[in-house]
Structure formats: structure tokens, C-alpha cells
Amino acid sequence: MDASERIAGTSRVEEPSSGADIPVTRIEPTRGWASLQLGELWRYRELLYFLTWRDIKVRYKQTALGASWAIIQPFFTMIVFSLFFGHLARIPSEGIPYPIFSYAALVPWTFFANGLNLASNSLVQNSNMISKVYFPRLAMPIATVLGGAVDFALAFLVLLAMMLYYGIAPGAEAVVVVPLFLLAFATALGVGLWLSALNVRYRDIRYAVPFLVQFWLFATPIAYPSNLLHEPWRTLFGLNPMAGVVEGFRWALLGAGTSPGPMIAASVAASVIILVSGAFYFRRLERSFADEI
Amino acid sequence: MSDVAIRVEDLSKTYRIELGRARYETLREALVHGAMKPVSFVRRRFAGGDGKVSDEHLVAALRGVSFELPQGQVLGLIGHNGAGKTTLLKILSRITEPSGGHAEIRGRVGSLLEVGTGFHPELTGRENVFLNGAILGMTKREIERKFDDIVAFADVERFVDTPVKRYSTGMHMRLAFAVAAFLEPEILLVDEVLAVGDAAFQRRCLGKMGEVRNEGRTVVLVSHNLAAIEALADRAIWLGSGRVVEDSDPHSCVTRYLSAQRGDGHTAALGDGVLSSVRIFDPEHPGSSAIRTGSAVCIEATITLRSALAYPRLRYELHSSRGVFVATLDTWLQLPMEEYPERLEAGIHRIATTIPMLNLVPDRYHVGVRVMAHRDVVEEIQDAFVLEVEEGDFFGTGRPPRTHHGVAALEAHWDLESTP
Numbered sequence: 001m002d003a004s005e006r007i008a009g010t011s012r013v014e015e016p017s018s019g020a021d022i023p024v025t026r027i028e029p030t031r032g033w034a035s036l037q038l039g040e041l042w043r044y045r046e047l048l049y050f051l052t053w054r055d056i057k058v059r060y061k062q063t064a065l066g067a068s069w070a071i072i073q074p075f076f077t078m079i080v081f082s083l084f085f086g087h088l089a090r091i092p093s094e095g096i097p098y099p100i101f102s103y104a105a106l107v108p109w110t111f112f113a114n115g116l117n118l119a120s121n122s123l124v125q126n127s128n129m130i131s132k133v134y135f136p137r138l139a140m141p142i143a144t145v146l147g148g149a150v151d152f153a154l155a156f157l158v159l160l161a162m163m164l165y166y167g168i169a170p171g172a173e174a175v176v177v178v179p180l181f182l183l184a185f186a187t188a189l190g191v192g193l194w195l196s197a198l199n200v201r202y203r204d205i206r207y208a209v210p211f212l213v214q215f216w217l218f219a220t221p222i223a224y225p226s227n228l229l230h231e232p233w234r235t236l237f238g239l240n241p242m243a244g245v246v247e248g249f250r251w252a253l254l255g256a257g258t259s260p261g262p263m264i265a266a267s268v269a270a271s272v273i274i275l276v277s278g279a280f281y282f283r284r285l286e287r288s289f290a291d292e293i
Numbered sequence: 294m295s296d297v298a299i300r301v302e303d304l305s306k307t308y309r310i311e312l313g314r315a316r317y318e319t320l321r322e323a324l325v326h327g328a329m330k331p332v333s334f335v336r337r338r339f340a341g342g343d344g345k346v347s348d349e350h351l352v353a354a355l356r357g358v359s360f361e362l363p364q365g366q367v368l369g370l371i372g373h374n375g376a377g378k379t380t381l382l383k384i385l386s387r388i389t390e391p392s393g394g395h396a397e398i399r400g401r402v403g404s405l406l407e408v409g410t411g412f413h414p415e416l417t418g419r420e421n422v423f424l425n426g427a428i429l430g431m432t433k434r435e436i437e438r439k440f441d442d443i444v445a446f447a448d449v450e451r452f453v454d455t456p457v458k459r460y461s462t463g464m465h466m467r468l469a470f471a472v473a474a475f476l477e478p479e480i481l482l483v484d485e486v487l488a489v490g491d492a493a494f495q496r497r498c499l500g501k502m503g504e505v506r507n508e509g510r511t512v513v514l515v516s517h518n519l520a521a522i523e524a525l526a527d528r529a530i531w532l533g534s535g536r537v538v539e540d541s542d543p544h545s546c547v548t549r550y551l552s553a554q555r556g557d558g559h560t561a562a563l564g565d566g567v568l569s570s571v572r573i574f575d576p577e578h579p580g581s582s583a584i585r586t587g588s589a590v591c592i593e594a595t596i597t598l599r600s601a602l603a604y605p606r607l608r609y610e611l612h613s614s615r616g617v618f619v620a621t622l623d624t625w626l627q628l629p630m631e632e633y634p635e636r637l638e639a640g641i642h643r644i645a646t647t648i649p650m651l652n653l654v655p656d657r658y659h660v661g662v663r664v665m666a667h668r669d670v671v672e673e674i675q676d677a678f679v680l681e682v683e684e685g686d687f688f689g690t691g692r693p694p695r696t697h698h699g700v701a702a703l704e705a706h707w708d709l710e711s712t713p
Contacts, residue, residue, distance in 0.1 A: 022479075025402065027384060028395035050427040054413060054420075061415040132410045133428055134387040290389040291308060 034283045041136045048139045048146075055118075055147030070151035071158050073114075074106035081106075085223045094225050094256045100162050104254055105222040105246040107159050108184045111152040112242055113213045115145040115185070119192025120209045124199050127293040137286050138279065141192045145185060152181070159253070168254055176252040180245050183264075187241040187271045193278030197285040200293050221246055227258050238266030241274070298480055298511040299362040299385065303394035305535075306355040306380050354380040356535040357394065364399070364479075365509040369526030369543055371519065371550055377535040378515045382406060382482050385513065400479030400511065403430055407484070409469030414458035418449055418468055421457055425472045439475045446497075447471035474501045480511045519547045520615035551614045551657065567664050567672045569595045569641075573680055576647060585685025586654060586694055586702055592622075592646045596664065602637040606665040607644055611680065614657045619700055622646055652702045654694050655684050 041048070060066045078099055085091045086098030093101035119141040123130060126140055163170070199205035220242045226234055238244045238260075244267025247260040355377045362368050370378045383389045385396060386404030411428040412421050422443055426436040436443075444450050447467040449460070457465055516522055522529055522543055529546035531539040539546050575584055576591045584590055594607060609622040624633070658680040663673045684693040687702045694702040 022399050023401060025387070025398040026395065027387060027391065027398065029391055029393060046433055047427045050424050054416065054424055057420065058413055058415050126411075128407075129411050129428065131388065132406045133404065135428070287390045290383065 030287060032284070033280055034286070036138075036279055036283055037136060041138055044136050044139055047135055048143055051139060051143035052146045055144055056150050059147065059151075067151075067154060070154040074103060074110040074155050075158060077106050077110075078103040081223050091224050092228075094227065094250070094258065096168075096250070096254050096256060097166055100159075100166050100168070100254065101225075101250065101256075102223060103162060104159060104249050105220075107152065107155045108181065108245050108249055109217065109220065109222055109242065110155060111148050111181075112184045112188045112245070113217070114151065115148045115188035116191050116195070117209055117213060118148070119144045119188065120195035120199055120205055122192070123196045123289065124203070124206070124293065130293050131290045137289060138193075138282065141189060141196050141282075145189045145192060148188075149185075163253065170253045170255065173252045176248060180248040180252065180264075183241060183248075183268060183271055184245045186275045187245070190271060190275035190278040193275070193282040197282045197289075200285065200289050216240075216242065219243075225250075225256075225258075226260070226263065235262040235266055238263035239270045241267040241271040243267060296364045297361050298364040298366075298400055299360075299396065299398050299513070301361070301381075301385075301394070301396045302359050304355055304358045304381070304384065304391050304396055305353065305393040306377075306384060306389070307351045307353050307392045309351055353535050355384075355391070358532070358535070358537055359394075360530060360537065360540060362511060362513070364511050366528060367512040367514060367526045369522035369529040369546075370513065370515045370532060371517075371522060371529055371547065372532035372538075376532040378532055379406070379484055380535075381532070382484050382513065382515060386482050398480060401430075402480045402482065403476045403478030404482040405429070405473050405476065405484065406482075408473050409465065412457060412465070412469060415456055417456055418444070418453040418460070421468070422453075422472055425469065429473065429476050430478065431476065435477075443471045443475050444468075446474060446501075478510075480513075482513045484515045485517065518616040519551070520613075520617050523547055523615065547615070567596055567598065568662055568674060568677075569597045571595070571660075571662060571678055573678070584651065584681065585683050586651060587685040587687035588651060590648045590651045590680075592648075594644045594646075594662065596637070596642045596644065598637060598639045598642065600639050602664075602666050602671065603635065604667040605634060605637045606663075606667070607646075608663040608665065609646070610661045610663075611653075612659045612661070613700060614659070617700065619653065619658065622648075650687075651682065651685075652687065652704070653682050654696050654698055654700060654702060655682050656696055657681050 060069060063069065065072065081102045082099045086093065086102070091098075122140045122144040123137070129135075130137065130140075195205050195209060219240055221228075221237070226237055226243060226247050229237055244260065244264040247256070247258070248264050248267075250256040251258070251260050354375075358377070358381060360368075370381065372378055380389070382404065383406065384391050385398065386402060386406070388404075388406070409425060411425055413424065416424065419440075422440060423433070423436055427433070431439075444453055447464070447470070449464050449468050452460065452464065457468070460468070512525075514522065514526060526543045529539075529541065529543040530537055531546050531550045539549055541549075572593045572595075573584065574591055574593075575588050577589050592609065596607075605624075607624050611619045611621070613619050659676050660678050660680050661673070661675040662677040664671045684695065686693050688694070688704075
């Protein structure tokens with residue numbers, strides 16, 4: 001046997017010379033931390049595509065309102081927030097009309113909250129696939145979070161319409177929305193990876209997630225601006241990655257005065273840590289998924 | 294060594310099983326236990342500490358299995374439920390990891406532990422073909438190329454754009470199997486998929502599997518249908534309690550597997566249901582225990598009724614040792630209307646079924662019994678007893694029909710007419 005084939009884990013090693021395209025798979029027990037096998041995930045990109053496509057297709061099947069749910073959720077939350085926080089509690093909104101101030105934050109937030117929620121349950125929901133076929137398990141939560149992108153786009157269109165209504169024209173900094181969206185995606189996926197892997201063993205997660213999302217909503221400056229806090233607390237607030245995303249959205253699209261640079265930097269750092277640790281933790285637990293699910 | 298497709302060395306797998314859950318006598322106990330759960334969880338995690346589980350909670354599914362499968366060979370895996378067949382397939386298809394040993398696989402693997410994995414009821418037939426194909430490891434282009442064939446094989450052309458939740462069970466199964474049947478990996482792992490679908494479709498699937506064999510693909514096939522194993526495999530491995538019991542050609546492997554299953558005589562006590570016992574004997578030689586091809590057979594069932602049974606119906610189903618459904622004996626099929634009892638009163642009834650001349654070849658037939666009231670099943674016992682048939686001079690020629698002559702011996706007249 002070729003020495004190069006002796007790679008720990010169930011790995012695929014391409015033959016070096018003879019039998020050019022016969023892949024050799026070695027199957028043996030693995031221990032401890034495993035590599036992420038991103039190359040293999042790439043080979044399964046078509047499956048990732050089909051899983052995402054399935055999630056999008058199925059999401060609003062047999063609902064009367066269909067895809068309008070993607071808009072209803074953040075829009076009605078915005079109305080409630082405007083009524084109670086904006087109108088009654090008179091929470092400051094940096095000089096921006098309160099409805100659009102909260103809606104601009106609710107658009108990425110809804111994407112994050114739904115993605116996190118669905119990703120946490122993705123493995124358990126697809127337990128049949130987990131126990132009957134092989135594929136890189138990472139594809140499951142990734143596809144689930146990606147599936148929310150369509151909803152995000154729909155809600156974002158409404159945001160653009162509202163900007164038109166309020167006469168807000170964004171500058172060139174609006175392009176920052178793209179990396180901010182990726183930041184929200186990475187955060188939802190990172191937390192989703194932790195929770196989905198834990199959910200396989202402890203179904204408590206299913207009940208804990210709605211709580212977590214609710215607390216997180218109030219720990220994120222959605223109904224209120226983050227400049228209620230003074231530095232350095234405001235930057236530290238950015239350790240909640242969604243705080244950076246939300247403040248970034250307001251700055252990029254609504255021209256909110258406070259430049260959230262340091263805050264976003266803290267958010268990126270926190271998000272990367274959550275995502276990388278989540279991916280490794282997921283891979284570590286992955287080997288027992290089929291047995292425990 | 295490069296033409297070895299699968300090499301398995303000393304492969305083992307242990308599962309951790311959950312401890313028997315404590316039963317709660319009262320609601321109060323259940324509530325206390327539930328409330329203490331977080332506490333005891335934390336205590337277990339941090340006090341005992343090393344996270345190791347004592348041996349009693351481990352179940353070995355595979356214990357040191359080794360074999361080599363050359364490229365192009367079809368291997369049949371047989372054994373009782375729980376012998377480790379499916380676990381072995383799951384390890385080879387990388388769904389689960391082994392606990393010890395290793396395996397090496399050369400080639401692209403396609404595994405079929407279930408047909409229709411990932412089928413979504415809300416999606417149309419077309420969408421499900423693509424989704425299921427991708428899940429089984431086909432590329433989009435590959436599916437596009439085979440799409441028409443898949444749909445034609447499944448015979449659902451008219452419904453490709455209907456959501457599969459509107460499909461009948463048969464259509465659903467056929468479509469799911471069709472996708473799988475067009476899978477073209479170098480190595481195919483198949484688990485008990487022939488158990489599904491109607492008989493005609495099963496035959497087509499067997500045909501399709503036969504093609505697979507001709508294409509020189511390496512296949513590992515798990516089935517309880519021993520006849521299918523004999524027909525399709527080049528080699529068979531019998532797994533028992535996680536070990537290789539026998540590894541040989543399919544015929545001798547199956548034969549030895551069958552003879553190892555304990556016979557249970559000719560009277561079966563069936564417990565305290567409606568059917569109390571069943572006795573099989575040769576009415577012409579009541580003393581002898583042997584039943585031969587060509588002899589008369591009487592099956593006597595004892596039925597104990599606590600209340601009356603309207604339109605009683607008794608049915609026996611015979612399966613050969615290789616899993617072939619051979620015959621049905623049924624009062625409703627075989628009794629003329631005017632002889633049919635409308636009612637059986639409470640009490641003990643003996644029902645004797647006599648076959649004047651048994652025309653089955655020697656084999657061990659598994660017999661299932663069913664008691665019905667009109668259309669309702671009152672009691673059903675699958676595999677109630679075994680009817681062991683020995684060689685008998687059915688034709689009166691001194692040359693008895695044997696197992697390899699088929700299933701049934703048929704009386705026939707032979708006429709010769711010659712023209713010079």
C-alpha cells in the first residue's frame with residue numbers, strides 16, 4: 001500500500017500514477033479533531049445546490065400567502081416596534097424616521113434568526129438522509145441558511161421601496177451591504193453548526209433556540225440605536241456580530257451618523273471565531289451523527 | 294492487488310445503547326426526575342469526568358469481519374436480523390464509522406440503503422428525480438441524460454409534473470427505484486430493496502440488477518430473499534452475530550445457512566390467542582413424522598373462541614426456504630358457498646385441511662396462518678411453523694422430484710406421435 005494513502009479518517013486519496021482516476025477510499029476509526037474536508041464539500045457542490053433549491057421550493061408550499069411571508073415577518077415586526085418603541089417609548093433613532101430605522105435592522109435580523117432556527121433543526125429534520133446516505137454533513141446546515149437568501153432579497157426590496165418613500169438616497173457606501181450580508185450569513189451558520197450538532201444528541205436544543213433568538217433580538221440594537229452606549233462599551237457591543245451587521249446596514253443605507261467601523265471589526269472577529277469553532281466542533285461530532293440521530 | 298475493489302480487515306463496530314429508562318410510578322416521581330435532569334446531567338459530566346461508558350452499555354454489531362472482494366464480483370450478504378449486514382453496508386458507504394479495523398475501497402461507491410431517500414412529497418416527480426439523483430451521488434448532467442429512461446422505467450410519464458404526494462404508493466416506489474436503478478457507480482452497495490414493490494416490478498428490478506452483473510460492476514447485496522441471492526451473486530457471506538460464519542459460493546452458503554436454522558417438529562403450539570395449535574401429519578401413516586412429496590397431508594388447526602365468529606375464514610400461506618411465495622390454502626377460495634359456515638360459536642374448534650397428494654418438491658416451507666372474520670384479520674402469525682417435505686416417489690417411477698426441479702411436481706400424461 002502506498003504510504004500517501006495512510007491518511008487518518010475516511011479520506012479519499014487520488015492514486016498517484018497507475019489507474020489514473022480510480023479514487024481510493026480508506027475507512028477507519030478516527031479520533032479527536034478532524035479536518036474540515038472543504039475539498040470534499042466542493043465536490044458535493046451540486047448536492048449543496050439541490051438541497052438549497054429544495055429548501056427554497058418547499059418553504060412556502062401549501063401556504064395561502066406564499067412568499068409574502070418573507071416580507072410579512074419583518075414588516076409587521078417593524079409596525080409593532082414603531083408603535084411601542086418609536087411612538088410610545090420615544091426611543092431615539094439617530095434622526096432617521098423610526099419605521100425605516102427599525103426595518104433596516106429587521107431585514108438582516110430576520111434572515112439571521114430564521115437561518116439560525118432552521119439550521120439548528122436541519123440535521124434532525126433530515127435524519128433519514130443522515131442515516132441512509134453519505135454526503136459531507138456540513139452541506140445540510142449550509143444549504144438551510146443559504147435557502148433564506150431569497151427571503152432576504154424579497155424583504156430587501158421592500159427596504160428599497162421604503163427608502164424611496166422616505167427620500168433616502170444611499171451613497172457609494174451602500175455596497176458594504178454585501179459583506180455585511182456575508183457577515184450575517186457566517187454568524188447564522190456558525191451558531192447553526194454548533195446547535196445542529198448538539199441537537200443530534202440533545203433534543204433540548206429545539207426548545208432552547210426560540211429563547212436564544214428572543215434574547216438575542218433584544219441584545220442587538222434593532223429597536224434602539226447602539227450609541228446609547230459610550231465607548232469603549234459600544235465597540236465591545238460589537239462582539240455580538242449581529243450588532244455590527246445591524247449598525248452597518250443603517251450606516252451604509254440610511255446614512256446613520258455614527259461610523260460603526262470599530263464595532264464591525266469586533267463583529268467580524270467574533271463571527272469568524274464562532275464559525276471556525278462551530279465547523280470544527282461539527283466535524284468532531286459528525287462521526288456519531290448516523291448512530292445517534 | 295489493483296483489481297481488489299473492496300478490502301475489509303478486522304472490521305468491528307460497537308454501538309452505545311441507551312440504558313433502559315426508569316419507569317415512574319407516579320406523576321410526582323416523573324416530575325421530580327424531570328426537574329433533577331439538568332442537575333444530574335451536570336453532575337455526570339463533571340464529577341465522574343472521563344466520559345467513558347462501562348461495557349454493559351455497548352453492543353457489538355460487527356466483531357472482526359475480514360474479506361476481499363475482487364472487482365466485478367457480486368457478493369451476497371445473508372444472515373438473521375441483527376447479524377450486522379446493514380451495519381457493514383453503512384460502514385462501507387461511510388454513513389457511520391467503524392470502531393476498529395479498516396476497509397479500503399477502490400472506485401466510486403453508490404449505496405442504496407433505501408430507495409427514495411430525500412423524496413419530498415411537495416415536489417413533483419421531475420424535481421424529485423433530480424433531488425434524489427443528486428443525493429445518490431449523480432451529477433446534474435448525468436441525471437439530465439438519463440431522465441427520460443428513468444421516467445419510462447418507472448412508468449410515470451404522465452405524472453412527472455405532479456407532486457409525488459398525489460402518487461399512489463406503487464408509483465412512488467417505482468419512481469424511487471427507477472432513479473436508483475440508473476445509478477452507475479463502480480461499486481454498488483444494496484440493502485434489501487428488492488423487498489418492495491409489486492411482483493411484476495420486482496422481476497423487472499431483478500432483471501435490471503442482472504444487467505448490472507453483466508456490466509462487470511462490483512456489487513454487495515443484502516437480502517432476505519435467498520433465491521435472489523442465489524440468482525444474482527457470485528459469492529455469499531453468511532454473517533452471524535457480527536462474524537463471518539461462512540464465505541463460499543452462494544448455493545452452499547445458502548444451503549448451510551438454512552440447515553443451521555433449527556427445525557421445530559411438526560406440531561406448533563401458538564400461545565394463548567385464537568389459534569392455539571397447528572398439527573401437520575400424514576393421515577395415511579399417522580405414526581410417521583415424515584411428509585413426502587406425493588403423500589397426503591393433513592393440517593389441523595385448533596381454534597379457541599371466546600365469542601362467536603361471523604363468516605370465519607382460515608388461510609395458510611406457504612413460502613419456500615428461499616423466500617418464494619409458493620401457495621395459499623384458503624377456506625374462502627376453496628370452499629363452495631353452500632358448504633361455507635356462516636358462524637363459529639364460542640368454544641374449541643378443530644379444522645382439518647387435507648391435501649390428498651402433496652405436489653411440492655422437498656424443502657422446508659415456512660407457513661403463515663391467518664384467522665379472519667369476513668374481511669377483518671382476527672389473528673395472523675407469520676412463520677407459524679415449518680412444513681418439512683422429504684423426497685417421495687410422486688410419479689411412481691422410483692425417481693422422485695427434487696428441489697432443483699422447481700417448486701411443484703405436476704402430474705402429466707405424455708403421448709408420443711411419430712410420422713416416419
